[in-house]
Amino acid sequence: MIPAPFDYHRAGSLEEAIGLLSRYKADAKLLSGGMSLLPTLKLRLGSFGHLVDISRIASLEYIKEEKGMVRIGAGTRQCTLERSELIRSKYGVLADAVPLIADPLVRNRGTIGGNVANGDPANDEPAIIIALGAELVARGPKGERSIPANRFYKDLFVTDLKADEILVELRIPVPPPRSGSAYRKLKRKTGDFAVAAVAVQLTLDAKGAVERAGIALTNAAPTPIEAVEASKFLAGKTPSEDVIAKASRLAADAGAPSADRRGSVEYKREMARVLAARALRAALERAGGK
Amino acid sequence: MAKHKISVTVNGAAREAEVESRLLLVHLIREVFRLTGTHVGCDTSHCGVCTVLLDGQPVKSCTVLAVQADGCSVATVEGLEQGGKLHAVQEAFTEKHALQCGFCTPGMLMTTSALLERNKSPSEQQIREAISGNLCRCTGYLNIVKAVQYAAEKMHG
Numbered sequence: 001m002i003p004a005p006f007d008y009h010r011a012g013s014l015e016e017a018i019g020l021l022s023r024y025k026a027d028a029k030l031l032s033g034g035m036s037l038l039p040t041l042k043l044r045l046g047s048f049g050h051l052v053d054i055s056r057i058a059s060l061e062y063i064k065e066e067k068g069m070v071r072i073g074a075g076t077r078q079c080t081l082e083r084s085e086l087i088r089s090k091y092g093v094l095a096d097a098v099p100l101i102a103d104p105l106v107r108n109r110g111t112i113g114g115n116v117a118n119g120d121p122a123n124d125e126p127a128i129i130i131a132l133g134a135e136l137v138a139r140g141p142k143g144e145r146s147i148p149a150n151r152f153y154k155d156l157f158v159t160d161l162k163a164d165e166i167l168v169e170l171r172i173p174v175p176p177p178r179s180g181s182a183y184r185k186l187k188r189k190t191g192d193f194a195v196a197a198v199a200v201q202l203t204l205d206a207k208g209a210v211e212r213a214g215i216a217l218t219n220a221a222p223t224p225i226e227a228v229e230a231s232k233f234l235a236g237k238t239p240s241e242d243v244i245a246k247a248s249r250l251a252a253d254a255g256a257p258s259a260d261r262r263g264s265v266e267y268k269r270e271m272a273r274v275l276a277a278r279a280l281r282a283a284l285e286r287a288g289g290k
Numbered sequence: 291m292a293k294h295k296i297s298v299t300v301n302g303a304a305r306e307a308e309v310e311s312r313l314l315l316v317h318l319i320r321e322v323f324r325l326t327g328t329h330v331g332c333d334t335s336h337c338g339v340c341t342v343l344l345d346g347q348p349v350k351s352c353t354v355l356a357v358q359a360d361g362c363s364v365a366t367v368e369g370l371e372q373g374g375k376l377h378a379v380q381e382a383f384t385e386k387h388a389l390q391c392g393f394c395t396p397g398m399l400m401t402t403s404a405l406l407e408r409n410k411s412p413s414e415q416q417i418r419e420a421i422s423g424n425l426c427r428c429t430g431y432l433n434i435v436k437a438v439q440y441a442a443e444k445m446h447g
Contacts, residue, residue: 001333001334002312002314004312005291005310005311005312006291006311007311008311008355010357010360031355031358034353034354034355034358035335038335038353038355039334039353041312042333042334042352042353043334051311079347102423103338103423104420104422104423105338105349105350106353106423108347108348109349109350190423191336191423
């Protein structure tokens with residue numbers, strides 16, 4: 001399969017890339033890892049007059065801890081995240097999820113920025129950054145702005161990014177002591193998107209009650225879904241099997257999955273409930289709770 | 291649509307080509323450079339038969355643009371053999387009967403040769419994970435895993 005014709009531009013810097021986006025607007029598309037974009041072009045599900053390749057901009061690839069935040073450059077490849085000790089030690093939810101994204105060859109090219117900015121609710125990292133309370137940094141002609149992850153997704157493949165903006169960085173708060181996070185995903189086979197998946201981050205107080213709970217669902221609606229009611233319910237509660245059962249039901253109810261070849265609505269909702277309970281238990285254990 | 295002049299090091303040799311933006315790396319390799327050892331399978335980045343090494347890393351060449359390889363090194367299955375001597379993974383696949391129809395073999399060889407560069411003695415689990423983006427529909431994975439273990443021993447003792 002061959003994509004429809006387009007012009008290719010290799011941006012040497014962010015400024016050059018933003019300039020190209022400003023010039024071509026809706027007819028331009030950013031190319032980073034290309035692991036979603038190229039299949040889209042080849043299958044002719046979409047076409048663009050101009051591809052702006054930002055994958056050679058080395059300044060977009062980094063993972064560093066600074067002032068209570070871990071800052072991840074949007075061009076950081078999945079294989080780099082997978083091998084990062086900083087990620088493994090702080091974000092169990094990412095360490096769980098990254099090895100489950102597509103397959104190793106795809107992870108050698110695919111980037112976290114692409115996974116997050118594509119706006120595909122089947123991607124795993126959107127729900128994760130929502131659960132972690134991350135901020136997304138976008139740069140455009142007028143400078144930078146920061147967008148909370150839970151306000152970034154507007155609709156299927158529609159995000160808060162403007163046509164001339166580039167997602168440049170993800171800022172994830174360093175979890176306080178007594179925090180733990182986990183990702184649980186059901187997929188039919190390697191490389192497939194999730195039937196259902198749930199990201200959880202918990203912080204406990206000194207007595208073992210929940211201080212903050214971040215919960216979000218993958219592939220359960222046209223956008224990643226923040227399970228707000230489940231988080232509210234958990235706040236202040238001392239986790240028990242009953243509490244987890246109620247919270248996971250509330251989490252599953254936050255989704256609005258549609259039936260497809262991965263299953264019926266009922267099945268997907270039930271799987272979201274089971275996975276939420278498993279993710280909650282795993283996060284709790286990692287937070288040092290019982 | 292403008293064409294792009296690109297320079298690529300293919301199996302150690304400097305090559306140049308003038309390509310359309312939309313030309314895929316796998317077609318550059320097969321149709322321009324006439325190296326047909328790299329196969330086209332699913333053409334949707336699932337099966338991995340088109341796997342080549344781009345700057346040493348295994349990637350699916352059906353899902354990379356040729357122009358993206360400009361200035362990079364590309365290694366294909368034709369480059370594994372050196373001076374008439376098969377690469378350890380090629381020898382191991384023969385020795386352990388790790389192929390039947392052979393269609394997936396070029397991709398398997400590239401992925402597993404890259405694995406053994408990075409990890410001198412991978413566990414069975416690590417081998418299975420490494421080849422999880424390469425599908426084999428006839429041999430099954432048992433002998434492929436055995437071959438990689440055999441190659442690891444040959445290469446690194």
